[in-house]
Amino acid sequence: MERIAILIGSSPTSAAARRAVALAASLADSGHPVTVALVEDGVLAAVAGSPVALPxxxxxxxxxxxxxxxxxxxxxxxxxxxxxxxxxxxxxxLMMAQVDRTLGVF
Structure with a gap:
């Protein structure tokens, strides 16, 4: 299976970020090793205890x-x-050496 990175820059409350997380989860559930990289407002999903924290x-x-x-x-x-x-x-x-494919959601 391809190793996939998904870069998320949208606010965790945005529709785009929710779709990106759902896509990442679906790919992971299908057996792909998925790395989620949070940038810009997406980093707010990394904060523990946040109501929009990433699983x-x-x-x-x-x-x-x-x-x-x-x-x-x-x-x-x-x-x-x-x-x-x-x-x-x-x-x-990550993008150049550790994964086969990178997707960006901004």
Whole structure:
């Protein structure tokens, strides 16, 4: 199965983000190793206890861009279990070397 990365930049309450999470879950349920990378407003889904927190346990990994966490005032906040902060370099490595396909939802 192809390894897939899904980059989500939309607010977790947006229809686009909800569709992206549903797509990621469907791909994971079909056996694809899925990494969800949260950027821009999407990082708000990484904050533990948030009413819009991402169900990170369904995916191979979940990343949240450190710079965007800081810009939104949630740097250092506990993240949902299974999620880790990442750098721009981590995202480049993910897309160029760790997955077969990357999808973006913004």
């Amino acid at each position: 990170a346990g369904r995916f191979e990994s979940v990343l949240a861009l450190e710079d965007d966490l800081a810009l939104r005032g949630v740097a250092g906040a506990p993240l949902v279990p299974g999620c880790r902060p990442c750098t721009y370099g981590d995202l480049v490595d």
